[in-house]
Amino acid sequence: MSPPESTPPLLVHTAPAMPASPVEAVPRTSGASRWHGAWTTPVMRPSAAPWFETWAEQGFANQSVRQIVRVTTGGTELRIRLSNAYGDTPLHLTGASIGHTASSAAVRPGTMRVLRFGGSPCTTIPAKGRAISDSVALPTAPLDQLTISLYFEAPTGPATYHQLSMATTYRAAGDHHRDPAATAYTDKVEPAFGSWYYLEGVETSGKRPLPHAVVAFGDSLTDGFGATIDGNDRYPDILAERLLAAGCPRPVLNAGIGSNKLLTDSALGGDAGISRFAQDVLAQPRVGTVIVLMGVNDIQQTEDLTGGAGRDTPPVTARRLIDGHRSLIGAAHARGVRAVGATLTPFRGAAGWDAEGEAIRDQVNRWIITSGEYDAVVDFARALDPGGTGRIREDLHMGDHLHPSPAGYRAMADAVDLTTWEQ
Structure with missing residues (x-):
């Protein structure tokens, strides 16, 4: 379903110059390449x-x-x-x-x-x-x-x-x-x-070059837990359908990993977002834009359930998460990639929610929306919680108050301004 008409439009900012990023910048395929990313997974x-x-x-x-x-x-x-x-x-x-x-x-x-x-x-x-x-x-x-x-x-x-x-x-x-x-x-x-x-x-080529790809980078909300099995109704899937229907098709590549964290490696959720960004985003063929939705697991999943990497790490704070986002922005800009920040979605009612974590989510979202450091912002939090209650609306989550339902993923995709990547 589409977000209510009261949902504010996408905020677009001019990004200031960023310092060198600690995230390694892997050279991406030359703009002259005839190959395009058609599908990917980390x-x-x-x-x-x-x-x-x-x-x-x-x-x-x-x-x-x-x-x-x-x-x-x-x-x-x-x-x-x-x-x-x-x-x-x-x-x-x-x-x-x-x-x-x-x-x-x-x-x-x-x-x-x-x-x-x-x-x-x-x-x-x-x-x-x-x-x-x-x-x-x-x-x-x-x-x-x-x-x-x-x-x-x-x-x-x-x-x-x-x-x-x-x-x-x-x-x-x-x-x-x-x-x-x-x-x-x-x-x-x-x-x-x-x-x-x-x-x-999977990469494709044809007679004409296509527009640069959009990479959706994130955790299970990008990976699509709660979507329909074999239904291709994750938010990046629906975003690709919207672009095609609007007459402006371009590759949309899903670089989400369930249980992934921005700052910490995990035996369950893969390498940290700041570690894998270079390979999973910047190394994609002809990438032009990245949508970053990362941080909820850092806040609400404080232990690695497999007992592997990610234990004994410093406490998560809003400042550490913001610094992690800044490293992604810097790496993207160093490769000429437009960086779109997505607000962290609500999870009140989920097993990992507490007031301290909610305060961190609020601080990070305020920075994403108001700092101007991302080139643009998509408000996924508002798309799933149009009333500003701090909870995903009942018809938009899969039953756990954390992961969207297929209707929730559609609300997320509908919240993306299709002109976001025009440069």
Whole structure:
């Protein structure tokens, strides 16, 4: 649903010059590149997931993995990016394919393409490394769904992955990466919140360059927990649909990680936002704008539930969070990327809420809105709490007072001014 008409318009500011940022600035793809980001997801170290089962810790052996993604831009050719960033040993990929999704794990007849790497149908990705496939001719349009199949003959060990996909991933025994049918893909995790394994991105190219990409950077509210499984109704999904319907399509890339924190690494929620910003935002092809929604987990999730990284850290304060946001702004500006700040959303009524945390959220939001340090501001807090009650409106959260429902994600997407990235 759309925010009420009383919701104030987006605040736009001119950003002052920023000091050098401690966030590493990774060079992004040249503006002359013909490749555009069509879909992405940040990868994480394999770990036990207390929320739901995954295949990350066990990895794969003589198994095919079939994963479905929806691209936000089209083209005539495409390629995929794979990651072994958290692998301790080389990853041997025996075969890979891509095609247009039919339904469930089936591929539309006539669209299956075998992927190659340096001309070979197999590849080895070094420990901590990444790989990009050769391009294949496969015409795609914005919002098309693509099915990517990976076959691992040898044991992979624990898998670099993205924990929360809100999309079903399928597994088959043996080599079925070239099978259009879904028959062999009988295995999936239940409940099917889903994860993506080794897959980091899909890129497209065409005859004409597209506008620069928008990257949505954040935690589970960007990742989409509470959205419809296989429904593609996270807020970045709906933002891409709005842009397409308005006649100004551009890539919208989701760089959210559930349980992620701005300041602290976590075995559950991945590397800290200030650590992963360079790879997950600035290294995206032709990125032009980033929307930053980070900080709620720093405030309300004071312990790492897996007992790993992130323990014994200094107390979270508004000043520390603001300094973290400033480091992201500085890194974005150093790469010529426009930075949009999103207000931290309410969570009164959730298990992690207390008055002290609410005061921190209020201070950070006041700074985001009034400081002028972000190039623009989108008021997600007001979109989910139009009455200013300090709570997400009942029809806009999934039942936990923290995560939006599909209607809440639509309210967030509708709050974004579609002219925000005009520079």
